[in-house]
Structure formats: structure tokens, C-alpha cells
Amino acid sequence: EAQVTQNPRYLITVTGKKLTVTCSQNMNHEYMSWYRQDPGLGLRQIYYSMNVEVTDKGDVPEGYKVSRKEKRNFPLILESPSPNQTSLYFCASSRGDRTIPPGNTGELFFGEGSRLTVL
Amino acid sequence: DQQVKQNSPSLSVQEGRISILNCDYTNSMFDYFLWYKKYPAEGPTFLISISSIKDKNEDGRFTVFLNKSAKHLSLHIVPSQPGDSAVYFCAASDYGGSQGNLIFGKGTKLSVKP
Numbered sequence: 001e002a003q004v005t006q007n008p009r010y011l012i013t014v015t016g017k018k019l020t021v022t023c024s025q026n027m028n029h030e031y032m033s034w035y036r037q038d039p040g041l042g043l044r045q046i047y048y049s050m051n052v053e054v055t056d057k058g059d060v061p062e063g064y065k066v067s068r069k070e071k072r073n074f075p076l077i078l079e080s081p082s083p084n085q086t087s088l089y090f091c092a093s094s095r096g097d098r099t100i101p102p103g104n105t106g107e108l109f110f111g112e113g114s115r116l117t118v119l
Numbered sequence: 120d121q122q123v124k125q126n127s128p129s130l131s132v133q134e135g136r137i138s139i140l141n142c143d144y145t146n147s148m149f150d151y152f153l154w155y156k157k158y159p160a161e162g163p164t165f166l167i168s169i170s171s172i173k174d175k176n177e178d179g180r181f182t183v184f185l186n187k188s189a190k191h192l193s194l195h196i197v198p199s200q201p202g203d204s205a206v207y208f209c210a211a212s213d214y215g216g217s218q219g220n221l222i223f224g225k226g227t228k229l230s231v232k233p
Contacts, residue, residue: 042225110162
């Protein structure tokens with residue numbers, strides 16, 4: 001089954017304690033991205049990766065790190081979490097092919113989300 | 120500056136009637152538009168998309184209309200069903216550009232009442 005898997009799904013932590021949210025996709029997608037969803041703000045992009053070893057900042061990258069050592073994995077790292085990083089996080093992937101059309105609907109496949117609370 | 124705007128945070132319609140969700144964008148370079156649906160405790164799922172070379176795309180009960188001159192798109196759901204109750208995100212991208220990232224609106228919560 002094609003899917004994007006995030007772990008953990010729920011986490012409560014304290015300020016300053018480093019944590020990693022893992023993301024793995026089994027669709028051989030080139031493009032992967034992290035979003036956070038906050039009330040009234042919708043989905044905001046944190047970081048994205050066009051391919052292995054290629055990452056770039058999204059709209060709200062402060063306080064986050066990512067790495068893309070393998071095609072299937074794209075972990076999100078919070079080196080020193082703060083309460084303003086309390087949010088619902090989504091990992092997503094897509095083929096990343098820019099051909100329009102056919103072959104690319106631009107569709108992103110999302111994971112089920114990771115709810116993070118930083119006390 | 121918001122490049123993709125969904126100005127209605129919520130919408131309530133009666134089952135069987137039409138739901139119209141609106142989205143405006145500011146970046147004239149956007150050439151691909153998508154709608155995603157999100158249920159509570161789940162990730163967003165792709166619903167329907169439209170390329171800027173078209174002005175309408177239809178998939179079953181869902182139709183997306185694109186008005187490039189007005190920089191406006193809308194999602195029509197006919198007939199609306201209670202299972203359509205969800206948050207709907209509009210998204211846009213300049214896939215011909217250098218990044219091809221999706222920019223999302225803030226979402227509209229649709230409630231379909233039986």
C-alpha cells in the first residue's frame with residue numbers, strides 16, 4: 001500500500017529537549033516536504049527536498065532542520081524545541097516531475113500527521 | 120503576503136444542495152491549482168486539480184473552475200453529502216518555475232447538514 005508514514009503520531013516534550021519526527025514514503029517519490037498546521041494559519045511549509053541531498057527552506061524554517069540522506073526518508077529535527085513549535089506536523093511526498101501534462105497532477109501524498117506539544 | 124487566499128473560514132450547506140468554495144491567488148506565475156480535503160485526525164488528501172490551460176475540470180460530483188483574469192478558482196460540489204464535511208484547502212504552484220512548491224490557503228471548513 002502506497003503511504004507516507006510519520007512517527008511519532010503524538011508527542012509531549014519539554015522546552016530544549018531535542019526531538020526528531022521521522023517520515024518515510026514507499027512510493028519512490030523524489031519530492032518530500034514538511035508542513036505545520038496551526039489554527040487560522042492553514043498549512044505552512046517548513047522545509048522541502050527535491051531529491052537526495054537537496055533540501056531547501058520553506059516559509060517557516062526557523063527552529064527546524066531536515067536531512068535527506070535516502071530517497072525514502074525525510075526526518076524533521078527540532079534541536080531545541082520551544083512552545084511556539086507546538087503544532088500539527090505533516091510530511092508529504094510527490095513525484096516532483098514538472099511535466100504538465102501528463103504524468104504529474106502535482107498531487108502531494110500526506111502522512112497522517114504528528115501532533116507535537118512543547119511545554 | 121498571502122499568495123493563496125480562502126476568505127471564508129467556514130461554510131454550511133444543506134445535504135443535496137450545491138457547495139461552492141472559493142479561492143483567490145495573487146501570483147500570476149501560478150500554473151497549477153489543486154484542492155485537498157482534510158478530515159480531523161487525518162492528513163490532507165488530494166481531491167481535484169486544474170492546469171492553467173483549462174478553465175474547468177470535472178470529476179464526478181466535484182468541479183473546479185478557474186478564472187485566470189480574476190485570479191480566482193472555485194470548487195463546486197453537487198450534490199453535497201454529509202460525508203463531504205471536512206476542511207478544504209486550495210493550493211497553487213508555478214510548476215513551470217524553479218521550485219514547483221505548493222502554496223496552500225488557510226482552508227475552509229465545510230459542514231453539510233442532513
